[in-house]
Amino acid sequence: MDRAPGLSVRVKLTLSYAGFLMIAGVLLLAAVWVFLLRYVPERAMLINPEDNAHLNGVFPVRSSLQYVFLPRAAAVLAFLLVFGLVGGWLLAGRMLAPLTGITDAARMATSGSLSHRIQLPGSKDEFRELADAFDAMLARLEAHVAEQQRFAANASHELRTPLAVSRTLLDVARADPNPDTDELIDRLQTVNSRAIDLTEALLLVSRAEQRSFTRERVDLSLMAEEATETLLPLAEKHGVTIETRGDITPMLGSPALLLQLTTNLVHNAIVHNLPEAGTVWVTTGVRPDTVVLTVENTGEKLTPELASTLTEPFQRGTERVHGDHPGVGLGLAIVKTITHAHDGTLTLTPRSAGGIRVTVELPAVSPPAGPVSDVH
Numbered sequence: 001m002d003r004a005p006g007l008s009v010r011v012k013l014t015l016s017y018a019g020f021l022m023i024a025g026v027l028l029l030a031a032v033w034v035f036l037l038r039y040v041p042e043r044a045m046l047i048n049p050e051d052n053a054h055l056n057g058v059f060p061v062r063s064s065l066q067y068v069f070l071p072r073a074a075a076v077l078a079f080l081l082v083f084g085l086v087g088g089w090l091l092a093g094r095m096l097a098p099l100t101g102i103t104d105a106a107r108m109a110t111s112g113s114l115s116h117r118i119q120l121p122g123s124k125d126e127f128r129e130l131a132d133a134f135d136a137m138l139a140r141l142e143a144h145v146a147e148q149q150r151f152a153a154n155a156s157h158e159l160r161t162p163l164a165v166s167r168t169l170l171d172v173a174r175a176d177p178n179p180d181t182d183e184l185i186d187r188l189q190t191v192n193s194r195a196i197d198l199t200e201a202l203l204l205v206s207r208a209e210q211r212s213f214t215r216e217r218v219d220l221s222l223m224a225e226e227a228t229e230t231l232l233p234l235a236e237k238h239g240v241t242i243e244t245r246g247d248i249t250p251m252l253g254s255p256a257l258l259l260q261l262t263t264n265l266v267h268n269a270i271v272h273n274l275p276e277a278g279t280v281w282v283t284t285g286v287r288p289d290t291v292v293l294t295v296e297n298t299g300e301k302l303t304p305e306l307a308s309t310l311t312e313p314f315q316r317g318t319e320r321v322h323g324d325h326p327g328v329g330l331g332l333a334i335v336k337t338i339t340h341a342h343d344g345t346l347t348l349t350p351r352s353a354g355g356i357r358v359t360v361e362l363p364a365v366s367p368p369a370g371p372v373s374d375v376h
Contacts, residue, residue: 010092017088018081025080029073036065098127102134114142162195201330204260208337213254217365220249220258220291221284227262228282231270239276240297242266246284249291250365253342261338262293264331265358269297273355290344291364299355307348307356311336335360 101118108116117138120131169187173179207213228242235242262282269280283294311332332348335358339346344362351357 010089010096013092013095014085014088017091018084021080021084021088022077025077029076033069033073036069098131102127102131105134105138109138109141114138114145159195159198162191162198165191198330201334204257205330205334205337208257208334208341211341213257213341215252216255218251218253218255218258220251220262220293220362221246223255223258223262224266224282224284224293226259227266230263231266234267235270235280238270238273238278240270240273240278240280242270242280242282244282246282247286249284249286249293251291251342251362252365253362257338257341261335261360262295264335265293265295265360268331269295269355269358273297273299286364287361289364290361293360293362294357296351296357297355298351298353301354302350302356304350307350310348310356311346332358 098120101120105116105118117135118131119135120128122128166188169184169191173184224244224246228244232242266280266282270278273280278298280295280297283292285292285294336346339360339362342362344360347359347361349357349359
């Protein structure tokens, strides 16, 4: 933003200090003058009138006091003005010194360097709080930028893969004098479907990150029930039983995004389960200020280190991926993004018996209601 040139803060503070000191000096001198006028008589009798016969034995005290007091008062005010300007300039410079480091850090951040930290020394005050808040903001920005760069690199790699496969299939078909057109079309359709799914997932992540959605009153338990009903055939195919239980969980959010969140969680719990006789538990609950959605499943044992990486984009633990449902590697990443877009928290905890428990906690909008449950 272009601004007109003006006085620096240091000059303004200096003038303020000097002005305040001058006002205090004027008030003090005025009080002294009023005191003198009140208690000093206008005239006084001379002890030796013979020495000053021209005064007729009477000395004009007030007029003499005015003659003596006013020049000295003016000299005092001049000294206070100089002292206020010099002292104010030095004090303002000392007080504003921490802002120099903050300004330099801000300029470095605007140039793209996010690794610099102010780390302002000293005890806690307003400047230290500002510096600490700025350092925390730089740390979050640095982490966010690194995550976005990593996401962009992974997305480019993932999108390049189906395009490279399509080109290879077409090159092979062109070189084959008798290509199998039906097989080529089927394989290209499979590759194209994967590219479309990946692109739609990336768009969904971008939409959620930008929070470009309208918040409506939503019952999260209904979203969980709808996702469960939709994925019931997939669960039956994998021999997985889905158990749902919970309370009415009203909140404000995007119905489409929250349905995507619950669908991703239930789908993930189904396809990353035991080969047979697996179970998925879907539970909704309420707390004083939040609503909670918990999806847990049986499955292979996971380490806490592996569980902590599953929300990263394009992270697929090889031991958790089935050949017929490899996905695009964005299922839990989408869940994490939607959760954060709704000001919630996402927690992944490995189950001691195997499998994982995923807990989504979101802000609530009204008191809890009675429980409902069913088993599929």
